[in-house]
Amino acid sequence: xxxxxxxxxxxxxxxxxxxxxxxxxxxxxxxxxxxxxxxxxxxxxxxxxxxxxxxxxxxxxxxxxxxxxxxxxxxxxxxxxxxxxxxxxxxxxxxxxxxxxxxxxxxxxxxxxxxxxxxxxxxxxxxxxxxxxxxxxxxxxxxxxxxxxxxxxxxxxxxxxxxxxxxxxxxxxxxxxxxxxxxxxxxxxxxxxx
Amino acid sequence: xxxxxxxxxxxxxxxxxxxxxxxxxxxxxxxxxxxxxxxxxxxxxxxxxxxxxxxxxxxxxxxxxxxxxxxxxxxxxxxxxxxxxxxxxxxxxxxxxxxxxxxxxxxxxxxxxxxxxxxxxxxxxxxxxxxxxxxxxxxxxxxxxxxxxxxxxxxxxxxxxxxxxxxxxxxxxxxxxxxxxxxxxxxxxxxxxxxxxxxxxxxxxxxxxxxxxxxxxxxxxxxxxxxxxxxxxxxxxxxxxxxxxxxxxxxxxxxxxxxxxxxxxxxxxxxxxxxxxxxxxxxxxxxxxxxxxxxxxxxxxxxxxxxxxxxxxxxxxxxxxxxxxxxxxxxxxxxxxxxxxxxxxxxxxxxxxxxxxxxxxxxxxxxxxxxxxxxxxxxxxxxxxxxxxxxxxxxxxxxxxxxxxxxxxxxxxxxxxxxxxxxxxxxxxxxxxxxxxxxxxxxxxxxxxxxxxxxxxxxxxxxxxxxxxxxxxxxxxxxxxxxxxxxxx
Numbered sequence: 001x002x003x004x005x006x007x008x009x010x011x012x013x014x015x016x017x018x019x020x021x022x023x024x025x026x027x028x029x030x031x032x033x034x035x036x037x038x039x040x041x042x043x044x045x046x047x048x049x050x051x052x053x054x055x056x057x058x059x060x061x062x063x064x065x066x067x068x069x070x071x072x073x074x075x076x077x078x079x080x081x082x083x084x085x086x087x088x089x090x091x092x093x094x095x096x097x098x099x100x101x102x103x104x105x106x107x108x109x110x111x112x113x114x115x116x117x118x119x120x121x122x123x124x125x126x127x128x129x130x131x132x133x134x135x136x137x138x139x140x141x142x143x144x145x146x147x148x149x150x151x152x153x154x155x156x157x158x159x160x161x162x163x164x165x166x167x168x169x170x171x172x173x174x175x176x177x178x179x180x181x182x183x184x185x186x187x188x189x190x191x192x193x194x
Numbered sequence: 195x196x197x198x199x200x201x202x203x204x205x206x207x208x209x210x211x212x213x214x215x216x217x218x219x220x221x222x223x224x225x226x227x228x229x230x231x232x233x234x235x236x237x238x239x240x241x242x243x244x245x246x247x248x249x250x251x252x253x254x255x256x257x258x259x260x261x262x263x264x265x266x267x268x269x270x271x272x273x274x275x276x277x278x279x280x281x282x283x284x285x286x287x288x289x290x291x292x293x294x295x296x297x298x299x300x301x302x303x304x305x306x307x308x309x310x311x312x313x314x315x316x317x318x319x320x321x322x323x324x325x326x327x328x329x330x331x332x333x334x335x336x337x338x339x340x341x342x343x344x345x346x347x348x349x350x351x352x353x354x355x356x357x358x359x360x361x362x363x364x365x366x367x368x369x370x371x372x373x374x375x376x377x378x379x380x381x382x383x384x385x386x387x388x389x390x391x392x393x394x395x396x397x398x399x400x401x402x403x404x405x406x407x408x409x410x411x412x413x414x415x416x417x418x419x420x421x422x423x424x425x426x427x428x429x430x431x432x433x434x435x436x437x438x439x440x441x442x443x444x445x446x447x448x449x450x451x452x453x454x455x456x457x458x459x460x461x462x463x464x465x466x467x468x469x470x471x472x473x474x475x476x477x478x479x480x481x482x483x484x485x486x487x488x489x490x491x492x493x494x495x496x497x498x499x500x501x502x503x504x505x506x507x508x509x510x511x512x513x514x515x516x517x518x519x520x521x522x523x524x525x526x527x528x529x530x531x532x533x534x535x536x537x538x539x540x541x542x543x544x545x546x547x548x549x550x551x552x553x554x555x556x557x558x559x560x561x562x563x564x565x566x567x568x569x570x571x572x573x574x575x576x577x578x579x580x581x582x583x584x585x586x587x588x589x590x591x592x593x594x595x596x597x598x599x600x601x602x603x604x605x606x607x608x609x610x611x612x613x614x615x616x617x618x619x620x621x622x623x624x625x626x627x628x629x630x631x632x633x634x635x636x637x638x639x640x641x642x643x644x645x646x647x648x649x650x651x652x653x654x655x656x657x658x659x660x661x662x663x664x665x666x667x668x669x670x671x672x673x674x675x676x677x678x679x680x681x682x683x
Contacts, residue, residue: 052413065414129369
């Protein structure tokens with residue numbers, strides 16, 4: 001298990017040195033090796049897996065995603081948008097150039113807010129969903145046509161990879177290879193990446 | 195915390211312990227092989243129907259709504275019937291992908307991808323009908339969308355359920371697309387890394403957004419996926435609730451009932467699960483995915499069909515109870531004299547026999563696993579639910595307050611072909627989906643299969659999962675990492 005003192009994995013890379021990558025045959029070996037690498041002070045660049053491996057975030061020392069907070073902000077924005085849209089068009093007309101004629105419909109008051117609730121809900125969901133996904137994709141640089149930052153063979157199929165950064169402080173190839181062997185790496189290779 | 199996969203339950207992926215690569219191979223096989231004769235046999239009629247139907251839509255738009263069988267009394271006919279029916283079908287996809295995800299129902303992994311694709315296609319078919327029933331759809335924007343305009347401006351009416359519907363359906367459609375595509379990303383990358391063909395590699399390379407399988411990506415990805423599921427779950431309930439309000443907020447007997455929202459949602463899930471069954475019973479056979487879309491999954495869906503079928507049955511009987519108990523002449527007339535024994539009684543009793551009576555066969559376990567029975571039943575339910583919408587719409591309208599304007603309604607060939615056209619579009623697009631995209635979520639199936647394997651190893655000493663397994667030969671067992679995360683059950 002990763003000790004609390006070990007530094008979390010860092011994504012920053014320096015230099016063009018290819019990463020030292022170990023491939024494992026199952027998620028368990030990967031978690032063990034990652035924990036051990038982190039405790040041993042080896043600079044972890046990233047791990048690559050065919051599916052989300054639970055426990056790996058802790059092993060790498062990753063914090064919980066901040067995206068839920070921003071999703072909440074987007075939701076609030078969507079709600080405010082829906083409120084202002086409906087209050088403006090049905091009640092007060094506060095946008096100067098868009099002024100209109102509030103219309104009496106079925107004798108209902110202009111600010112018949114319970115009738116506005118469905119659109120409050122829909123626009124909240126619309127903004128939260130789209131903007132959160134967009135934020136994720138831009139933040140992780142996952143956009144249409146993007147070239148993969150790194151191509152580790154087999155990780156989208158059945159391999160579990162641990163990539164160490166040889167350019168980072170604390171890297172020691174001998175120790176790294178020993179650790180890989182200890183944890184039963186199927187293959188060790190160097191992979192170019194950004 | 196211990197592993198929670200029960201040994202009394204059937205495994206989610208059948209056939210012993212498949213290696214992860216076997217799962218990839220099985221799921222992408224239809225994308226790599228040439229389409230079978232069966233595929234063409236389904237595709238050609240579907241495309242024909244699609245083209246015929248959409249040509250008819252062109253004819254209807256150029257000629258006008260007069261080409262339909264509507265009249266002064268019956269202003270909504272097949273158009274809105276088809277709309278409600280298709281939207282309802284879409285609901286099962288989101289229910290499977292979002293609601294079952296939030297409830298940690300792992301059997302969903304085998305079916306969620308195709309169910310979501312079905313949702314998107316069904317919503318497209320649904321949205322088409324309100325669009326074309328406007329007659330001159332290009333003017334629809336001024337009625338639907340709050341666009342600034344030069345008439346005052348004159349704004350749309352936010353108190354109208356039809357406007358809520360516009361917001362609900364467009365939100366539902368776009369969020370469903372995002373949810374579906376977001377789930378597809380890792381699997382598109384799997385195919386990109388696997389294919390040897392240059393063009394395919396390029397196309398799937400663009401589509402997979404540069405996915406690398408990085409755990410940093412996965413870490414945020416799972417959170418975003420959960421957020422989307424948490425948004426989609428209430429969204430799907432809101433959509434059919436709002437569709438039901440199109441009727442319930444009017445003052446027409448037979449529509450003006452407070453029971454409509456839950457009744458419509460139950461009906462939507464009912465018809466949607468039936469359509470998922472129709473598609474999957476065929477797909478699992480023709481695509482040789484019987485070990486991934488297992489009998490137990492079909493069994494589970496049949497149980498949902500049974501449960502929701504009885505919910506709509508309860509709604510039908512409640513309507514009758516209120517028709518009598520309210521003492522309202524209009525309510526009593528619409529249900530007893532008009533629906534049950536009136537001129538459309540045949541439609542009413544088709545609905546009852548398809549939706550309430552025939553699903554009772556699913557109380558018998560072997561029937562839930564008999565694919566022929568399940569398939570026939572799913573067709574029955576689809577028919578029954580179409581008639582439910584027809585009964586609600588047409589029988590409430592055709593005998594209105596003024597007996598001199600009572601009339602009957604029957605569709606013209608234009609309406610029939612347009613409905614056929616949406617079926618054609620639905621199956622055309624679904625068959626293309628089956629050819630070009632992974633029909634089952636590869637990453638998720640691997641995840642549940644890995645859980646199952648770990649569970650069988652940790653058996654007897656829960657919490658001490660060891661690093662052994664088919665892919666890790668020669669590993670010496672090491673102590674487990676933090677149990678909570680690893681044995682996420």
